[in-house]
Amino acid sequence: MGARDLQKLIHVGCRELGIDADTRRDLQLVATGKASMSEMTEVELAAVVDALKARGFQPHAGKGAPQRHPRAPRADLRLVHALWGALGRAGKLDTPGRAGLNAFVRRRFGDVWGSVPADIDMLREADQIAAVIEALKSWCAREGVPTHKV
Secondary structure (H helix, E strand, C coil): CHHHHHHHHHHHHHHHHHHHHHHHHHHHHHHHHHCCCHHHHHHHHHHHHHHHHHHHCCCCCCCCCCCCCCCCHHHHHHHHHHHHHHHHHCCCCCCCHHHHHHHHHHHHEEEEECCCCCCCHHCCCCHHHHHHHHHHHHHHHHHCCCCCCC
């Protein structure tokens, strides 16, 4: 990892940990004796990353990093993801995340529709998407999960 990549990682770590610029410079000074990243070597930048890790930063770079899916292509599909996320944040899901959502759709609608796509974002029929939304809204209502902020 080059110096520029390490600098970016430091900024990401500070943002995730809520560290402002002044505190970041203080941290850098303690870790390396230098307040400015532009004056640091790659070894010193890595030391700052290590200091951030000691504070709880968990970088997600490289293999094994969580894959980010592109934003759902339709607003109604984004609502499906938002409702599923609300249930997950409320602790009502055994398998939060995309895999759990896809399994839910297969279990709930597989027999009714005859087949379901491998991924929720592949749905294109408005009535099928509406059925998923209604099922998730009903689940939220039963569990007392608010949907007005979704």
